[in-house]
Amino acid sequence: MQTSSVLQDSPKNAALVEEALVTNVTNPLTIHVGQASEKGRKQANEDAIGIRIPSGLMLSTKGIVSVISDGVSTAESGAQASAISVSNFISDYYSTPDTWGVQTSCNKVLTALNRWLYGLGQDYRDARRGYVCTLSALVFKSCTAHMLHVGDSRVYRLRAGELVKLSRDHSTTVSESKHYLTRALGMDVKLDVDYKSVALEVGDIFLLTTDGIHDVLTDYELGRSLTKYIEKHPQLTDEQCEQFCLQLIDTALNAQSNDNLSVQLLYVAALPTQDIGDVYQKLSSKPFPPPLDVGMKLDGYQVTHIIHQSQRSQVYRVINEAGSAFCMKTPSVNYIDDAAYIERFMLESWVGNRINNNYVVKVAEHNRPKSALYYLTEFLDxxxxxxxxxxxxxxxxxxxxxxxxxxxxxxxxxxxxxxxxxxxxxxxxxxxxxxxxxxxxxxxxxxxxxxxxxxxxxxxxxxxxxxxxxxxxxxxxxxxxxxxxxxxxxxxxxxxxxxxxxxxxxxxxxxxxxxxxxxxxxxxxxxxxxxxxxxxxxxxxxxxxxxxxxxxxxxxxxxxTTPQPNKVSKTTVPIIDKDPVKFWQVVSIMLFIALVASLVTG
Missing domain, CATH: 1.10.510.10 (Transferase(Phosphotransferase) domain 1)
Incomplete structure (x- = not known):
């Protein structure tokens, strides 16, 4: 029996104000997970599975990822394809910008991954025999589960005792024993991925399987097995999730499964909950600076000019101890009790740090602790x-x-x-x-x-x-x-x-x-x-x-920037207005021809 470990990031101290912005939850998203994979009666295991549970800022901005993949047995490099897909999907997804939504991040990663696998398989005359695999992924972010799916691996959700299949098989049945994939990673240069998002509830259970499981166990049998297990273990732990996966593999083997068998089980133990009071307390961890006058200093930055003042904010020209000039933006004390305003102000520097372009003002690095809420940008003349x-x-x-x-x-x-x-x-x-x-x-x-x-x-x-x-x-x-x-x-x-x-x-x-x-x-x-x-x-x-x-x-x-040839615009005048006599002559002739034709045929 083979099992794959779950990657859990070690917690880190959040030193940045921006981290308080996106982790201001009373309880973080908590999911208990388990997974197992077995080669079964085959000589080698061509399935691949992986789960990553990050911590801190990344848990909020990117979420938890679970991936399962089945290398196509008719493809010479199916095992390599599934292993590459799982490891690269997880690593590449967490490398995408945290300003991107889940669907965009996943689609970008899968498109690049598909082209890479397709390119690797070009040594084979038939692309279906190259680096081809299925892939089903779940991304749990905040209070939503995002599903990405291609192939015939499956994703189920158990809620209130009812098992629902969220994915659909991309395969065609030729006979009782023969099924052919119609969509898979690496099969074609173009990739069509199913996407679905579902709202999460505490107690939701997600089950991911490869065909070595669901080809021999019906949806009813899967649901009954999981429901009975939940009755004995109503609050699943990581260990209990993994134990179920191992039991389900044994059940499928006893049902004469002759394929690789892989299972993942994810139990939603807690969803991010936020109390407006707690949110405000975290957002207001830094005080608002008072209105500044020329000559005043804040954290070593001396105000030389007041550039802009409004009801919502102030902008100053400041210089540091080395004489370098910056723009300092501070929030208005008019909004000191407004949590939404504070969040949006903090987002300004968060966004600015992630947009690196010559035609967008740059947020300046700040190498010392801040005593108040503000941010710096390059000074523009x-x-x-x-x-x-x-x-x-x-x-x-x-x-x-x-x-x-x-x-x-x-x-x-x-x-x-x-x-x-x-x-x-x-x-x-x-x-x-x-x-x-x-x-x-x-x-x-x-x-x-x-x-x-x-x-x-x-x-x-x-x-x-x-x-x-x-x-x-x-x-x-x-x-x-x-x-x-x-x-x-x-x-x-x-x-x-x-x-x-x-x-x-x-x-x-x-x-x-x-x-x-x-x-x-x-x-x-x-x-x-x-x-x-x-x-x-x-x-x-x-x-x-x-x-x-x-x-x-x-x-x-x-x-x-692409000049078009000059075209003289001509107003189209209906023929009835341009030459009414001719118009009615033509109409009369057409009606006469139609009348004669009807008499002849009659």
């Missing part, structure tokens, strides 16, 4: 795009395109991290003295990876500035990267026309009817130097319906 616009009314098309291309590169850096900026506007874009763009302010960002973490806080749903915000955001619909694209198009229009699009009516729209009623005025009517084809690109990007816009900001820039 120049003006905001809003100030630039006042100095460059109806700027040259070439200069606008140059700057917009840089803005788009910054936006793309956010989107590659599955993060939406959500507040793109001239005030949040900086133009340095060298003429380079820097996107600033992460206060309104939507981060998919963080959004998947359960919280008792009520977060803002409508963010950004109405003059530049996409309709779907204002209306509370689900937004994606095309919302930032809309904002970019509005900014581009303003740079070219010297005024906002839609006669500045966007900020007055509150319903879908309001948005549909506003009128688009061509940018080249406001600035004749702008070619008509650029106007067409901008109009498309500012479509009220997100589905009518370009697919992403990259396509927008491609169209914006």
């Amino acid at each position: 120049g003006v905001s795009l809003a100030e630039w616009l006042t100095q460059h009314k109806k700027a040259a098309v070439e200069e606008v395109i140059r700057l917009v291309k840089q803005i788009e590169l910054g936006i793309r850096a956010f989107h590659r991290r599955e993060t939406l900026h959500q507040d793109l506007k001239p005030d949040n874009i900086f133009v340095t003295k060298q003429g380079n763009i820097k996107i600033i302010d992460f206060g309104s960002c939507y981060i998919k990876g963080i959004a998947e973490i359960t919280t008792p806080l009520t977060r803002d749903n409508i963010l950004g500035t109405a003059d530049y915000t996409a309709p779907e955001v204002i209306l509370g619909y689900q937004a994606d990267g095309r919302a930032d694209l809309f904002s970019l198009a509005v900014i581009t229009f303003e740079m070219l026309a010297g005024e906002l699009p839609f006669k500045g009516q966007l900020c007055k729209c509150h319903t879908r009817q309001d948005f549909l009623a506003i009128e688009y005025i061509s940018v080249n009517k406001l600035n004749p130097m702008v070619p008509e084809w650029i106007d067409a690109v901008l109009k498309k990007a500012m479509s009220i319906e997100a589905s009518f816009r370009q697919a992403d900001s990259c396509e927008f820039i491609h169209q914006l």
